[in-house]
Amino acid sequence: MNKELKIYNSLTKQKEIFKPLVEGHVGMYVCGPTVYSNVHLGNVRTFISFDVIYRYLKFLGYKVRYVRNITDAGHLEDDTQEDKISKKARLEKLEPMEIVQQYTIDFHKVLDLVNNLPPDIEPTATGHIIEQIETTKDILNKGYAYESNGSIYFDVVKYNNEIDKYGKLSGRNIDEMIANTRELEGQDEKRNPQDFALWKKAKPQHIMRWPSPWGEGFPGWHMECTVMSTKYLGEQFDIHGGGMDLKFPHHECEIAQGKTANGVDPVKYWMHANMLTLNGQKMSKSTGNHLLPNEIFSGNNDKLSKAYSPAVVRFFMLQAHYRNILDLSEDALQAAEKGYKRMMEAIKLLDKLPVSDNSSFDINELITGFYTAMNDDFNTPILIANLFEAVKYINQINDGKATISQADKEKLSKAVKDFTFDVLGLHKELQETGHNQAFDKTIQLLIELRNQARADKNWALSDKIRDELAKFGIILKDGKGGTTYSFK
Amino acid sequence: MNKELKIYNSLTKQKEIFKPLVEGHVGMYVCGPTVYSNVHLGNVRTFISFDVIYRYLKFLGYKVRYVRNITDAGHLEDDTQEDKISKKARLEKLEPMEIVQQYTIDFHKVLDLVNNLPPDIEPTATGHIIEQIETTKDILNKGYAYESNGSIYFDVVKYNNEIDKYGKLSGRNIDEMIANTRELEGQDEKRNPQDFALWKKAKPQHIMRWPSPWGEGFPGWHMECTVMSTKYLGEQFDIHGGGMDLKFPHHECEIAQGKTANGVDPVKYWMHANMLTLNGQKMSKSTGNHLLPNEIFSGNNDKLSKAYSPAVVRFFMLQAHYRNILDLSEDALQAAEKGYKRMMEAIKLLDKLPVSDNSSFDINELITGFYTAMNDDFNTPILIANLFEAVKYINQINDGKATISQADKEKLSKAVKDFTFDVLGLHKELQETGHNQAFDKTIQLLIELRNQARADKNWALSDKIRDELAKFGIILKDGKGGTTYSFK
Numbered sequence: 001m002n003k004e005l006k007i008y009n010s011l012t013k014q015k016e017i018f019k020p021l022v023e024g025h026v027g028m029y030v031c032g033p034t035v036y037s038n039v040h041l042g043n044v045r046t047f048i049s050f051d052v053i054y055r056y057l058k059f060l061g062y063k064v065r066y067v068r069n070i071t072d073a074g075h076l077e078d079d080t081q082e083d084k085i086s087k088k089a090r091l092e093k094l095e096p097m098e099i100v101q102q103y104t105i106d107f108h109k110v111l112d113l114v115n116n117l118p119p120d121i122e123p124t125a126t127g128h129i130i131e132q133i134e135t136t137k138d139i140l141n142k143g144y145a146y147e148s149n150g151s152i153y154f155d156v157v158k159y160n161n162e163i164d165k166y167g168k169l170s171g172r173n174i175d176e177m178i179a180n181t182r183e184l185e186g187q188d189e190k191r192n193p194q195d196f197a198l199w200k201k202a203k204p205q206h207i208m209r210w211p212s213p214w215g216e217g218f219p220g221w222h223m224e225c226t227v228m229s230t231k232y233l234g235e236q237f238d239i240h241g242g243g244m245d246l247k248f249p250h251h252e253c254e255i256a257q258g259k260t261a262n263g264v265d266p267v268k269y270w271m272h273a274n275m276l277t278l279n280g281q282k283m284s285k286s287t288g289n290h291l292l293p294n295e296i297f298s299g300n301n302d303k304l305s306k307a308y309s310p311a312v313v314r315f316f317m318l319q320a321h322y323r324n325i326l327d328l329s330e331d332a333l334q335a336a337e338k339g340y341k342r343m344m345e346a347i348k349l350l351d352k353l354p355v356s357d358n359s360s361f362d363i364n365e366l367i368t369g370f371y372t373a374m375n376d377d378f379n380t381p382i383l384i385a386n387l388f389e390a391v392k393y394i395n396q397i398n399d400g401k402a403t404i405s406q407a408d409k410e411k412l413s414k415a416v417k418d419f420t421f422d423v424l425g426l427h428k429e430l431q432e433t434g435h436n437q438a439f440d441k442t443i444q445l446l447i448e449l450r451n452q453a454r455a456d457k458n459w460a461l462s463d464k465i466r467d468e469l470a471k472f473g474i475i476l477k478d479g480k481g482g483t484t485y486s487f488k
Numbered sequence: 489m490n491k492e493l494k495i496y497n498s499l500t501k502q503k504e505i506f507k508p509l510v511e512g513h514v515g516m517y518v519c520g521p522t523v524y525s526n527v528h529l530g531n532v533r534t535f536i537s538f539d540v541i542y543r544y545l546k547f548l549g550y551k552v553r554y555v556r557n558i559t560d561a562g563h564l565e566d567d568t569q570e571d572k573i574s575k576k577a578r579l580e581k582l583e584p585m586e587i588v589q590q591y592t593i594d595f596h597k598v599l600d601l602v603n604n605l606p607p608d609i610e611p612t613a614t615g616h617i618i619e620q621i622e623t624t625k626d627i628l629n630k631g632y633a634y635e636s637n638g639s640i641y642f643d644v645v646k647y648n649n650e651i652d653k654y655g656k657l658s659g660r661n662i663d664e665m666i667a668n669t670r671e672l673e674g675q676d677e678k679r680n681p682q683d684f685a686l687w688k689k690a691k692p693q694h695i696m697r698w699p700s701p702w703g704e705g706f707p708g709w710h711m712e713c714t715v716m717s718t719k720y721l722g723e724q725f726d727i728h729g730g731g732m733d734l735k736f737p738h739h740e741c742e743i744a745q746g747k748t749a750n751g752v753d754p755v756k757y758w759m760h761a762n763m764l765t766l767n768g769q770k771m772s773k774s775t776g777n778h779l780l781p782n783e784i785f786s787g788n789n790d791k792l793s794k795a796y797s798p799a800v801v802r803f804f805m806l807q808a809h810y811r812n813i814l815d816l817s818e819d820a821l822q823a824a825e826k827g828y829k830r831m832m833e834a835i836k837l838l839d840k841l842p843v844s845d846n847s848s849f850d851i852n853e854l855i856t857g858f859y860t861a862m863n864d865d866f867n868t869p870i871l872i873a874n875l876f877e878a879v880k881y882i883n884q885i886n887d888g889k890a891t892i893s894q895a896d897k898e899k900l901s902k903a904v905k906d907f908t909f910d911v912l913g914l915h916k917e918l919q920e921t922g923h924n925q926a927f928d929k930t931i932q933l934l935i936e937l938r939n940q941a942r943a944d945k946n947w948a949l950s951d952k953i954r955d956e957l958a959k960f961g962i963i964l965k966d967g968k969g970g971t972t973y974s975f976k
Contacts, residue, residue, distance in 0.1 A: 438927075
């Protein structure tokens with residue numbers, strides 16, 4: 001098998017052969033959600049993309065440490081907070097951590113439904129305030145940040161002149177950025193509009209605040225990812241992922257912070273997942289062109305005619321390459337649902353296929369195709385196309401139109417299941433939606449047949465139906481309104 | 489309804505009428521797990537007990553803020569760590585937060601299975617290091633702690649002499665404690681063996697460590713609960729819960745820390761849940777008299793003959809009062825399983841009961857009994873006994889041996905469901921274990937009937953069975969080896 005994995009590096013803008021910093025180990029950091037609202041469907045796409053990347057790296061035998069943060073450090077303000085509210089009234093005040101808890105639970109539930117594996121470490125911004133203060137002190141001591149009115153700002157121009165080009169990831173030029181920026185209100189604290197906060201002074205109405213050498217405040221958003229990736233993966237690590245929209249300024253700032261603090265480029269391979277659109281338009285709450293994951297799973301929305309299971313949504317998302325824009329629509333989901341069912345039904349046939357002396361197709365070539373697809377920058381749509389080649393053969397063998405040997409059957413079965421369930425992380429079972437309903441109708445059909453048997457005075461048959469059902473734990477009870485059943 | 493709730497206060501050792509500090513609001517803090525191993529079954533009992541307390545307080549109309557912490561601040565040491573391991577080898581080192589993640593996920597899964605509601609806030613020790621350092625500084629400044637070799641210890645004797653009696657919760661006397669304690673090795677840092685650490689200096693092999701005014705170290709265990717309860721519930725709050733084993737020294741130390749830092753007793757009502765034993769003996773890993781929650785749910789253990797569902801385990805645990813020792817055994821679980829099924833089946837009948845002009849029993853008295861039980865220090869076994877009174881009536885009405893009016897039926901239905909599902913938090917549906925198996929056998933029975941019809945040349949019947957099943961999405965396929973089915 002060709003196991004030379006290539007990854008498209010957003011930093012060099014080309015596919016590169018993947019070579020981890022420490023042989024056999026991979027350190028991977030992905031920017032997680034801000035837990036002040038329900039997780040966005042576009043973010044779910046990003047996390048599914050990196051879940052498959054994580055799965056494939058592990059499948060190739062790497063020991064992967066996957067870190068994905070939770071941004072819980074707060075920008076929430078309490079407008080109602082008055083001085084007269086005493087400390088005793090603590091319970092009556094808005095508590096940001098209640099909001100954090102609610103949306104963290106929602107986030108985990110959604111990712112669990114789409115069958116994502118949890119990351120190995122899920123650190124929170126509030127869990128690393130000390131580390132953020134320490135790194136801010138460090139950058140301040142090195143002269144690449146300055147204090148202004150209780151806040152600490154990173155000096156982008158000095159960094160750009162003395163350490164490295166600011167903008168190298170996003171392809172921006174600092175002189176142009178400065179030339180194009182008008183002075184914004186409230187930014188007079190900064191020497192330059194491009195400078196960004198490492199630490200912000202807390203206004204009186206700001207609830208989440210911590211003591212620091214510069215007074216009470218809270219960390220700048222970019223800082224959390226720098227300290228958490230450094231703490232758990234080292235000053236340099238292999239893969240940093242996130243949504244395309246985080247490239248600038250967030251990831252650009254991470255590079256600047258890391259390189260200033262630790263003297264090295266923090267990340268070897270930068271990876272960015274592309275956008276999800278809805279019916280050809282950007283999703284946006286304000287325009288109403290918007291869908292939440294749970295609205296799709298429940299069918300409770302005005303964009304789609306029915307519910308689509310998390311399994312189908314995952315399959316749909318993996319049918320596009322992570323670096324391409326993906327458009328969600330009714331038609332696309334319907335096609336995905338059909339494709340997913342077709343694949344699962346073929347897999348169910350796999351182990352029951354009749355075997356022959358020879359195989360009528362080249363099994364090794366087929367399987368090599370699975371690896372080739374994934375080794376080419378995790379190309380899941382090509383992998384799925386190759387898996388459908390296998391589906392075609394499986395159906396042909398089942399219909400007696402192709403043959404497979406016992407050894408090849410075992411090889412094919414293992415490879416198809418490995419890539420479908422372990423690598424793509426597709427749900428093993430067709431979603432059980434509707435199963436209970438079909439079960440009920442099946443029992444009702446038996447009740448009807450039994451009633452007919454009784455009308456025909458065929459007591460042997462009517463007793464048989466009742467007794468057999470009782471053996472399965474289904475108890476029939478004849479009453480005035482007809483026959484009902486219960487589970488023993 | 490009598491809504492005067494009484495709570496047994498471990499501090500006063502008597503039942504007291506519950507009166508919250510802030511009208512209409514309840515602040516409740518419960519000591520959570522240390523996430524370095526699978527959650528202990530005894531802890532699950534404690535968390536189910538406080539889940540019911542939380543549920544009942546909300547049911548009574550209180551706005552409850554329920555805080556339960558996660559102890560993730562580490563006592564893990566890395567014995568293999570050598571100086572020659574460079575920073576670059578970060579990925580090869582033991583990372584405590586990976587262990588924390590693994591067991592936090594396990595903990596949440598188990599509590600979710602037993603149908604516990606998540607707390608409103610679930611703070612972590614590592615998320616509150618700054619607060620712990622600040623409170624340690626405060627106690628140090630007030631003169632009730634001292635530094636010794638980079639660690640900070642609370643001066644228990646000084647607290648006992650000047651502020652309050654140390655031991656008032658657990659009923660211990662400090663002079664006796666001192667008289668009974670021999671000097672232990674390694675405790676020479678302390679002025680007195682009863683003194684406890686607010687902050688510990690980190691030894692070189694200690695992995696989890698943070699900078700502090702006293703050098704690198706980590707917080708003492710008691711401190712996290714003091715700062716997190718204060719931060720989210722205030723300097724004084726209503727209810728503090730935990731397992732009986734935490735009364736001393738953990739909760740005693742919390743009182744001492746809180747009263748010294750804030751000048752007030754932190755907690756109005758202290759509540760302690762009692763022990764769970766297994767086959768009459770204390771559970772212990774070393775003796776092998778031990779069961780994990782998942783071992784019960786899966787049946788994968790050498791203590792029980794079969795699996796018991798999380799619903800049955802919850803029901804079993806609520807059949808004892810939280811302040812009594814509860815013994816888990818095969819017999820007790822079997823009885824619980826039977827009782828739980830009986831209750832659920834009666835509830836299924838409730839809305840279908842025939843109504844009469846009058847009720848043959850006093851419905852209000854019955855319902856008042858539900859409240860009376862819970863108002864008496866959350867007496868769940870009495871509540872369950874009262875619910876079984878309702879079950880008895882439901883079955884009598886169903887069998888035509890008792891009567892109920894339409895108005896009473898609605899009242900009874902609401903009360904039974906409220907107390908069963910909302911207050912006790914029992915699972916709404918009988919666990920689905922075995923359902924898929926029964927479904928399969930039901931379809932097989934229809935296939936058998938169809939085969940018989942075909943043998944009888946009763947084509948109308950055989951077609952009917954095939955066509956009806958197809959309507960429910962079950963497709964029959966006749967092949968060489970017989971008839972198989974698949975879901976459309």
